[in-house]
Amino acid sequence: MTNSAAPIKITSKDTALEFLDSYDTFLFDCDGVLWLGNHLLPHTKEFLDLLAAKGKRTIFVTNNSTKSRLQYTKKFASFGITVKEEQIFTSGYASSIYVRDFLKLQPGQDKVWVFGEGGIEQELAKMGYESLGGTDPRLATEFDASTSPFLVDGLDPSVKAVIAGLDHEINYHKLAVTLQYLQQEDKVHFVGTNVDSTFPQKGHTFPGAGSMVESIAFAAGRRPAYCGKPNMNMLNTIVSAFDLDRSKCCMVGDRLNTDMRFGVEGKLGATLLVLSGIETEERAVEVSPDHVNPKYFAEKLGDIWQLAEGN
Amino acid sequence: MTNSAAPIKITSKDTALEFLDSYDTFLFDCDGVLWLGNHLLPHTKEFLDLLAAKGKRTIFVTNNSTKSRLQYTKKFASFGITVKEEQIFTSGYASSIYVRDFLKLQPGQDKVWVFGEGGIEQELAKMGYESLGGTDPRLATEFDASTSPFLVDGLDPSVKAVIAGLDHEINYHKLAVTLQYLQQEDKVHFVGTNVDSTFPQKGHTFPGAGSMVESIAFAAGRRPAYCGKPNMNMLNTIVSAFDLDRSKCCMVGDRLNTDMRFGVEGKLGATLLVLSGIETEERAVEVSPDHVNPKYFAEKLGDIWQLAEGN
Numbered sequence: 006m007t008n009s010a011a012p013i014k015i016t017s018k019d020t021a022l023e024f025l026d027s028y029d030t031f032l033f034d035c036d037g038v039l040w041l042g043n044h045l046l047p048h049t050k051e052f053l054d055l056l057a058a059k060g061k062r063t064i065f066v067t068n069n070s071t072k073s074r075l076q077y078t079k080k081f082a083s084f085g086i087t088v089k090e091e092q093i094f095t096s097g098y099a100s101s102i103y104v105r106d107f108l109k110l111q112p113g114q115d116k117v118w119v120f121g122e123g124g125i126e127q128e129l130a131k132m133g134y135e136s137l138g139g140t141d142p143r144l145a146t147e148f149d150a151s152t153s154p155f156l157v158d159g160l161d162p163s164v165k166a167v168i169a170g171l172d173h174e175i176n177y178h179k180l181a182v183t184l185q186y187l188q189q190e191d192k193v194h195f196v197g198t199n200v201d202s203t204f205p206q207k208g209h210t211f212p213g214a215g216s217m218v219e220s221i222a223f224a225a226g227r228r229p230a231y232c233g234k235p236n237m238n239m240l241n242t243i244v245s246a247f248d249l250d251r252s253k254c255c256m257v258g259d260r261l262n263t264d265m266r267f268g269v270e271g272k273l274g275a276t277l278l279v280l281s282g283i284e285t286e287e288r289a290v291e292v293s294p295d296h297v298n299p300k301y302f303a304e305k306l307g308d309i310w311q312l313a314e315g316n
Numbered sequence: 317m318t319n320s321a322a323p324i325k326i327t328s329k330d331t332a333l334e335f336l337d338s339y340d341t342f343l344f345d346c347d348g349v350l351w352l353g354n355h356l357l358p359h360t361k362e363f364l365d366l367l368a369a370k371g372k373r374t375i376f377v378t379n380n381s382t383k384s385r386l387q388y389t390k391k392f393a394s395f396g397i398t399v400k401e402e403q404i405f406t407s408g409y410a411s412s413i414y415v416r417d418f419l420k421l422q423p424g425q426d427k428v429w430v431f432g433e434g435g436i437e438q439e440l441a442k443m444g445y446e447s448l449g450g451t452d453p454r455l456a457t458e459f460d461a462s463t464s465p466f467l468v469d470g471l472d473p474s475v476k477a478v479i480a481g482l483d484h485e486i487n488y489h490k491l492a493v494t495l496q497y498l499q500q501e502d503k504v505h506f507v508g509t510n511v512d513s514t515f516p517q518k519g520h521t522f523p524g525a526g527s528m529v530e531s532i533a534f535a536a537g538r539r540p541a542y543c544g545k546p547n548m549n550m551l552n553t554i555v556s557a558f559d560l561d562r563s564k565c566c567m568v569g570d571r572l573n574t575d576m577r578f579g580v581e582g583k584l585g586a587t588l589l590v591l592s593g594i595e596t597e598e599r600a601v602e603v604s605p606d607h608v609n610p611k612y613f614a615e616k617l618g619d620i621w622q623l624a625e626g627n
Contacts, residue, residue, distance in 0.1 A: 148484070150518050173459070175491070177484045180523045184514070188521065202535050203495070207461050210499065212491045212535040220531030224513050224523040 012278070012290050015303040021312035024301055025055070028274055029253040030062040032243070034234075035077075036069070037259035037282025038306065042206065045084045046281055048307025053086060055310055063092060064243060066256075068199040068233040068263065070097035070170035070214060073127035094243055096198035096214070096233030097125040100168045102242050103232050105132055108166055108194050116163040120183045120221065121170035121198065121214075129168075137161060138182065140174075148178035155182045160189070169221050169229065170198030171214035180221065187225035195225070199233025201263065205283055234258075235267040244271075257306070259283060261296040269297045278302040323589070323601050326614040332623035335612055336366070339585055340564040341373040343554070345545075346388075347380070348570035348593025349617065353517065356395045357592055359618025364397060366621055374403060375554060377567075379510040379544040379574065381408035381481035381525060384438035405554055407509035407525070407544030408436040411479045413553050414543050416443055419477055419505050427474040431494045431532065432481035432509065432525075440479075448472060449493065451485075459489035466493045471500070480532050480540065481509030482525035491532065498536035506536070510544025512574065516594055546578040555582075568617070570594060572607040580608045589613040 015021050033039060039049045056063055065077070065088065072080070074093040081088040104110050104117060112133030119125050119139035126139045138144060143154050150156055155178075167186050172179065186193050197218035203210045218229055232238045244251060255275040258264020259282025268276035278289050278299035289302045303309050326332050344350060350360045367374055376388070376399065383391070385404040392399040415421050415428060423444030430436050430450035437450045449455060454465050461467055466489075478497050483490065497504050508529035514521045529540055543549045555562060566586040569575020570593020579587035589600050589610035600613045614620050 150520055150522070156520070173488045175486060175488055177486055177523070180486070180527070181520075184523055185520065202537065209461050209467070209492075209496065211461070212488070212495055212531070216491070216531045216535035219534040220523070220527045223530040224527035226513065 010300070012298050013301050014286075015277075015301055015309055015312065018312050018315060021309050024255075024275075024277070024309070025059060025061075025313060028061070028255040030064065030247070030249055030255070031056060032064045032066050032254060032256045032268075032273075034258035034260070034264045034282075035065055035067045037205070038257060038279050039065075040084065041281070046305055046307060048305075048310045050084065050086055051314075052306045052310040055313060062247070063088075064094065064247070065092055066094045066234065066239065066243065066267075068096045068201055068214070070095055070100070070124045070198040070233070071122040071173070072124045074098055075127070076124065094239065095124055095128070096239070097121070097168075097170060098128045099232040099239040099242055100125065100170070100196050100198050101128040101132055101134070103196055103230065103238055104129070104134070104166050104168065104194075106242075107238070108196075110134065110165050114163065115165040116161060118161075118164045118167045118183060118186045118193075119169075120179055120217070121168065121172050122174075125168050125170055125198065135163075137164060138179065144178050144182070145174070145176070146178065148176070148181050150181070153178065153182065156185065160185055164193060166194040166196055168196045168198065169214075169218045172217060175217060180224070183221055184224050187221065187227060190227060195222070195227055195229045197222075197229035197231045200231045200236075201233070234263045235270060237271060240267060240271040255301075261288060261298070265297050265299050268299075275300040279305050281305040321611070323609050324612050325597075326588075326612055326620055326623065329623050329626055332620050335566075335586075335588070335620070336370060336372075336624060339372070339566040341375065341558070341560055341566070342367060343375045343377050343565060343567045343579075343584075345569035345571070345575045345593075346376055346378045348516070349568060349590050350376075351395065352592070357616055357618060359616075359621045361395065361397055362625075363617045363621040366624060373558065374399075375405065375558070376403055377405045377545060377550065377554065377578075379407045379512055379525070381406055381411070381435045381509040381544070382433040382484070383435045385409055386438065387435065405550065406435055406439070407550070408432070408479075408481060409439045410543040410550040410553055411436065411481070411507050411509050412439040412443055412445070414507055414541065414549055415440070415445070415477050415479065415505075417553075418549070419507075421445065421476050425474065426476040427472060429472075429475045429478045429494065429497045429504075430480075431490055431528070432479065432483050433485075436479050436481055436509065446474075448475060449490065455489050455493070456485065456487070457489065459487070459492050461492070464489065464493065467496065471496055475504060477505040477507055479507045479509065480525075480529045483528060486528060491535070494532055495535050498532065498538065501538060506533070506538055506540045508533075508540035508542045511542045511547075512544070545574045546581060548582060551578060551582040572599060572609070576608050576610045579610075586611040590616050592616040
């Protein structure tokens, strides 16, 4: 992780246009960049329209595994922005691709045990995988080893991988059965959607996917293969899906240690940090062994649109 | 951690009597040693009666924080064994002592946020501490940051410590509020009852306290002070409570990496491993950098009673 030059703050029309014209493909983190929760940030739509008018490719990359890509297209639509499912990469989708392309599980034959929400299950189903666990309502009942429908008849021998991610309905029943599958160490692979320990919401910071995956990993005494940002599994999948030239790509995000690191380690042409999420200008320019620095930064995406379109 | 001599298997009357007569105080792990779940192991009562007849002190040390010491006396009573509350040390009690004697929290003034079950709350209450969280039924409701009764009016400024342990009713609401207290890093101490990643039950291995505490630690980005075995906090508390001569104490347990390590690191006179829990004879005598070895071992406690009383 090296950063050769000081980060450039985009504050003039010239810098804005030079930035936009230097890259073909823009990869966006979503929350904190395009919107905050259910509130679209100012001029996000205009910014994306400008990229479209310039013939740029846009890809949306989120570590949120609770929603499927289809659900994300609906979220974009609710803001009046049209995005195709193919443009969206969630960590649940990346995990499913990992199971298919790297672990080579056979659809219609091998199954996946899910600790997490519908966003993972739906991507697996779309690829033809049967999943167990996840949002199955029988997991919402109090756990008893001698009556759990997931244990009484033994574990399902077709399960070849566990995918674990954020689950707002975490409970002991889910943790206990997930552990039983992971104890079959020679047979069942262990995939984590993303390592984020927390995520910001409404002025608080709440437990993230990583805090749950690490709990499961500690109990099982084994490490997961993480798929979300900043892991390169996710980026390699995206690059190969669109046959991208990395030098012509720019990663746009609001976190130094996931988004910016993702772009820097992935050797993309550039990174752009926006300060509409959790980072500050001080951190953006601070040279520290603890984090990478972006190539560019701006207060928010809308500022770049205003600069580029202004006179 | 060094073990000078090969472990001695107690298989003769002479060895059994020599073992019993060499020590004044016997510290016992409970599950896997005295009983398995709700099933008392054979001749446990006779063995304890023999110790009493010989004027030995017996102390019961468990990492289970879900029950209080009072509840433990009732469990002993259900097997026809009379044990006083003062003879019992749970990891929940050890954590409460740590809060009182080491962190110096003031009863009636400072409060403790509990992630865990009633065994912690009851020990705190007995010492005069008000606890929040724990088994409060309002935590069983779906978490919403804007309506949670634990967040809407802000955090309780009297909370000076979090004690976290095993909670079979783990849910997101509890995890989320616990994290908010731990984010007050300068003000709120972080105590973990015990580090055990799993525990055995009915032929399975299920997630233990450590897997929950580590999840919370990962989200908070800070380390807890662990109080249960093999942490010396617990042993120091016991030694000072009874003014024990360590050289005259023997730790009896069924796990090398908690019970035996507890006795060896605590420089007790001896350790006795029983094979009625999770360890094997092979592991008991195996010399390995991964675990300590006991001074003595036996298949089960009842065998020592039979040998000592036999002719």
